[in-house]
Amino acid sequence: MNKSEVPDEVINRLYIYARCLEGFREEGKKSFSSDDIADRLNIKSTLVRKDFSYIGTMGKRGVGYDTEEVLKEVNQIAFPIKERKVALIGVGKLGSALLNFYGFKTQGFKIALAFDKDRRKIGSEIRGIKIDDINNFKKRVKKEGIKIAIIAVPSEEVVNVIKEIKNSCIEAVLNFTPSYLSSLNNCSNDFIIRNIDLSSELARLSYYLSEKESTKRN
Amino acid sequence: MNKSEVPDEVINRLYIYARCLEGFREEGKKSFSSDDIADRLNIKSTLVRKDFSYIGTMGKRGVGYDTEEVLKEVNQIAFPIKERKVALIGVGKLGSALLNFYGFKTQGFKIALAFDKDRRKIGSEIRGIKIDDINNFKKRVKKEGIKIAIIAVPSEEVVNVIKEIKNSCIEAVLNFTPSYLSSLNNCSNDFIIRNIDLSSELARLSYYLSEKESTKRN
DNA sequence: GTAGATTTGTTATTATAATCACAAAGTGAG
DNA sequence: CTCACTTTGTGATTATAATAACAAATCTAC
Structure with missing residues (x-):
């Protein structure tokens, strides 16, 4: 089939x-x-x-x-591919948590590269991954043959990150930024994108909760 | 309407x-x-x-x-409710990141209580939230009138956490554990649940990527 | 004020997904 | 071996969601 x-x-x-x-x-x-x-x-x-x-x-x-x-x-x-390398953009609280997230490994994913723009973070190491300057993104990602990027930057940075990704060989994006990316905001290449909007997820719960509460009252 | x-x-x-x-x-x-x-x-x-x-x-x-x-x-x-308090279960890497996550606050959510079973974590404080013993869950959640819980424990703990939640006044759950919860696994009360399976999200990307790659070859 | 260009709101249509209904295949007891 | 019971696999049916099509409303320029 x-x-x-x-x-x-x-x-x-x-x-x-x-x-x-x-x-x-x-x-x-x-x-x-x-x-x-x-x-x-x-x-x-x-x-x-x-x-x-x-x-x-x-x-x-x-x-x-x-x-x-x-x-x-x-x-x-x-899980058609046994091993898939991934690049992480943004090593803040969420990014670090993802770097440390064991579940990725068990499913065959490895965050092979991590990027940030913060000078204080660049050069430091988490779980054996050296945090690199976002300016080296294109070069390093190409060298490693990475096609998937995880975006975990603050929302005001997302515009710059998108530019960087469009310009690279990335083809798929997991976006944790609370900005809905659709096909990387209408560039010619077709990207595969999944958006994870954590506060919207909570909000959805809250919505159905409110609905339940109001029907209970009526 | x-x-x-x-x-x-x-x-x-x-x-x-x-x-x-x-x-x-x-x-x-x-x-x-x-x-x-x-x-x-x-x-x-x-x-x-x-x-x-x-x-x-x-x-x-x-x-x-x-x-x-x-x-x-x-x-x-x-976002029908302006302020909604939430309880966090599991203050590991991901849990801490969620505790620090600014996006919740801007959307009107506040993680008011945080629980763990690890003696070393209990009593410590993150962002002004004192981490409490999971054994106090029912009592404290009831006192605060909290209806939403976020589960961010390792998967082997999820069974115990479910027990705790079933036994409490929680009505909605945001589950980060890689075990699919459906109506809190068939208890009589109907729970509102959203599952966020981070590695599955990556896997989905990878799936479509593989599909793209294979159609390109053919 | 009228003609031509926009843009909405909604009904009709098509596409997609879920469910039903039931034959076909397998099991086990006697 | 036969009968009663399970459980799958799938064509037919129903339900749901997305798209198309177009009238109605508004705007602009002359």
Whole structure:
């Protein structure tokens, strides 16, 4: 099956399935039914089966799915590359936390380069990564063949960072700045972008909470 | 218009619109057309207009929308409560970064309580917040009337944290643990949950990158 | 005031995603 | 072997979301 025929929504759920299956594995659950997953994730079992059918996963009728087999297949699609180097831009509080974040490593990602514009930070080292001057970004990223950048700078810096990235061989961006980047704000190259807006995430929670509170009152 | 009639997809975009409008404001752009937003966000202008119609925003035909007016209206819906206190569970690298994160404050969120199980951390202070023993969670959260919790513990701790939360007056959860929580894993109360899985986010980028790379080759 | 250019607001249409419904395949007890 | 029970896989159906199409409103220039 051609990957690109798999709908994005299904791809998104793949990562959720992966976590769930890892859970099954830890619990020693060797096999599972679509209902097992569905119950745990609060979705319909038909959705699980249909998703699995997209990625070609095969269960046994009357029996279910083999945990290891499906996990392997899901991982093959969701994590197609074993090792991927990444560049971090902005080594403030959030940036440092990301540098120290163990979860990236376990999923095969390595922050190989870290950049900042602050003279006091440049040259210092975190977890064996020497923080480099953002002015060297293009050169160093090219040399390492890095295509993914994480932006974790204050929002007022994002404009400069975008310039730097446009000018480099970066093709995908994980943006923690509270400015929504879309295709790196309409440059000709097409970038792959994911925006993580932490305060908006809290706000969304708060929104649904308020909604719940108001319906309770009425 | 009743809030609950606004589709979730529209609500999600509200936060994106808000960022965009803040951008307009900073640029001194007093008014804008649906095309202005659409171009910047790489979406269709009809979608913008339709979304705005849901929230009752009114533009002027032949003219456009007033930046301040729309921003006010969007914010009223997207950020219905001016001040919301939040509890943080897990003051490791990520937790500390969140405690220091300025963006929460500007959006009206305050991490009022922070908890950990590590004896060495309990009692110490970050940004004026004294780190408390997780065993006091229920009591303290109730006293402060907090309904939102942020989980930033290592994944092996999440089971215990869930127990603690179920047992408390928490109603909404922002989960940074790489375990997908759905309705706090099927307890009777219905929780509002948003999962932020940082390594999955990177993995998603990597997926689309690989896809791009492979189509380029073919 | 009118014509031509803009731009909104909304209905109709199309596209996409989720769910249902059920046949097909497998299991296990007797 | 047969019957009752599970559970998958998928075509048909329904629900939801995005886009297109266009009338209605406003603006500008003359």
